[in-house]
Amino acid sequence: MVYFVGAGAGDPELLTIKGKRLIDSADVVIYAGSLVNPAVLSDVKSGCKIYDSAGMHLEEVLAVMQETEVQGKTTVRVHTGDASIYGAIREQLDALDRMGIPHEVVPGVSSFLAAAAAMQKEYTLPNVSQTVILTRMEGRTPVPERESIEELAKHRATMILFLSVGRMEELVERLCTSYPKTTPVAVVYKASWPEQKIVTGTLETIAEKVKEAGITKTALVTVGDFLGDTYDLSKLYDKTFTHEFRQGLDG
Structure with missing residues (x-):
């Protein structure tokens, strides 16, 4: 299994609970070292292999994933922020589909x-x-x-x-x-x-x-x-505005 985990914006505490659990239990971690705060990898388990994808091309990344899958182990691919925004994950997901390798995407804080x-x-x-x-x-x-x-x-x-x-x-x-x-x-x-x-x-x-x-x-x-500082107050908390969960004072 390959998990794509959004590492958040930088602060390791902005990792989701699920993302941290997956990173900490991974057999192999591939992370974007030029962008991801290395502190998010501080609790990986003993023996975890860590690859910095900053110097790797797509085929090298996929080869590591394929080798790990053959060994019956888990890969976590760590992207900065949320991987759906300028994360270049689609090409990786499609390649894994062609190889028959299951995968899951875990969102992060952009x-x-x-x-x-x-x-x-x-x-x-x-x-x-x-x-x-x-x-x-x-x-x-x-x-x-x-x-x-x-x-x-x-x-x-x-x-x-x-x-x-x-x-x-x-x-x-x-x-x-x-x-x-x-x-x-x-x-x-x-x-x-x-x-x-x-x-x-x-x-x-x-x-x-x-x-x-x-x-x-x-x-x-x-x-x-x-x-700026000029805006209207929201209707959501307007005491005169009626919605599904609240009757407005003038309703």
Whole structure:
């Protein structure tokens, strides 16, 4: 059996109970060493073989999984955050299907969720934004043209950009095709890690602030008026609003 476990954003205590149990009992662990906090592997059992996939290609990863399966042992493939977001797991799952190796995916806490917790912000504020866009700028890996920054910016929704902080000036220029320059921005470096850092500003000021902070990678760029202080109160807890579980005072 191969388990794909989301290791969370960095803090080992953000591992799910199930994820930790699987990691601690694994015979073989393959983890993304360039991103995953090694502390999540601190309690692996004696004799567990650990592979850092940062220097491995797909065929090498699959070969380790296949060899472990032949031996009747368990592999845990550890990805940063949640593996469903920029985790490149689909190609691994499909390959395991072709080899007849059973697998299961265990979700984790994505860095975009840890970033919101670090900022103590809510991405979906009433009458501000009810849509969250997770995206990235194109780089060596392309992005479909219909998902360009300029196209997505037209919605002026809450936007969270992965893998883009290294090109802040270009990113700001492209966001400003639709977002006002006064739109608030927060860059969260290594959310939930001990070295976590939050840089705030507006589209007009953020690029320079990020440069001054020396942040070039391993950070999320969050954009939108959810970072502001103007919003409507929710209907969920409005004493005058009736719903399935509560009768409003004017109902």
